[in-house]
Amino acid sequence: MALSTMNREKEETMWSNIAGRMLVHTILHPMDFAKVLIQIGHEPIAPRESRTLFGKPALALPNIIHYVKYIKSVDGFSGCYRGLVPKLCADAVSTVAVEKFMESEYFLKYFPERDTRKEEIIDDLPEPERRDAYVKTLAKDIVCRIIGVIASHPLDVIALRTMAQFVGGETKYNGIFGSLKEVYRENGLFGYYSGLVPRLIANISTLVLVSSSTYFINKYLIRDRALKRYTSSAVTIVATTITYPLLVIYPCMAVNNCGLAAGVPPQMPIYTSWLDCWRHLSSINESKRGSNLIWRYYTGPQVIINGRLTALNKSDFFKQVS
Incomplete structure (x- = not known):
């Protein structure tokens, strides 16, 4: 009876957490939508002459608020919520998959619940036990993150492609089941996991960097218990700043060559792999686009015409070629 009550409480907590995240995602979705468009390289508003915080002449791109206003001006208020439904479904699937996996015999065999300890308790352990606890916690977090990402990735791909349709005004990816069929038609089974590798590497690398750095900083540099809480x-x-380029590559690969204008030239080259995408974005200094959503500057080719700084965009090059 007690076990049944405990399981019911866990279920209620899980769905309560999902509902809370859904509310937050819904509120913030217009800005997340604009960020995705920025990450895949869609800049519909021409940069204007400005100056950096240090007074250097530059071409400023619209900040996230102006970008959302532009989306609303094109698609209306409801258009700001493209891709929200598959995104919410992806979050729910990820959470449920992780929770169910954590309850499995296989998981409990290697990560018994009695070994799960809070960080404050871990810090009070003798050094060998403390190190082992950090390693075990990191391993558990990595396994759970992999399970969550793999389970939710097909829905995340649909969400990204639904949002990317804004670029060309398409309606190919419409509804979850219709979009699942469209992904298969365009890219086959591998299409459901487009961009999975850079996404997994970004998530795992971030976990490893945060866990290992927190452990060594708290062990060798910080003695104040109150300050240790803020280290992580x-x-x-x-x-996340270090791994951010991988989170730009991930949506680019999810959209690349998927039958949408956003994933083919002149909007985006057709990449042979995520490494090809990384090399290209690095070569044009756009591997961190979208990392700063307030002060955004054009980093592409620029010329001075009649004393004014002017951007040369992809369209200009294609016009010159034709």
């Missing part, structure tokens, strides 16, 4: 948050900011 501070390190997470640095780690």
Whole structure:
């Protein structure tokens, strides 16, 4: 009876957490939508002359608020919520998959619930036990993250492609079941996991960087228990900055050559692999696009015409070639 009550409480907590995240995702979706378009390289608003924070002449791109207003001006208020449904479904599937896996005999065999300890308790353990606890926690987090990402990735691909349709005004990816068929028609079974590798590498690398850095900083540099609580948050900011280019490659590969204008030239080259995408974005200094959503500057080719700084975009090059 007690076990049944405990399981019911876990179920209620899980669905309560899912509902909370769904609410947050719904509120923030217009900005997430705009960020995805920025990451895949769609810049419909021409950059304007401006200056950087240090006074250097530059071409400024619209910030995230202006970008959302542009989306609304084109598609209306409801258009700001393209891709929300598959995104919410992906989050729910990820959470449920992880929770169910954590309850499995296989998981409990290697990560018994009695060994799960809070960080404050781990810090009080003798050094060998403390190190082992950190390693075990990291391993558990990596396994859970892999399970969640793999389970939800097909729905994430649908969400990204649904949002990418804004670029060309298509309606190919419409509804979850219709989109699943369209993904298979365009790219086969592998299409459901387009961009999976860079996404997994980004997630796992971030976990490893945060966990290992937090452990060594708290062990060798910080003695104040109150300050140790903030180490993980501070390190997470640095780690996500390092791995961010992979989170740009992931949506690019999910959209690339999928039958949408957003995934083919002139909007985007057709990449042979995610490494090809990484090399290309690095070569044009766009591997971190979308990392700063407030102060955004055009980093592509620029010329001075009649004393004014002017951007040369992809369309200009295609016009010259034709």
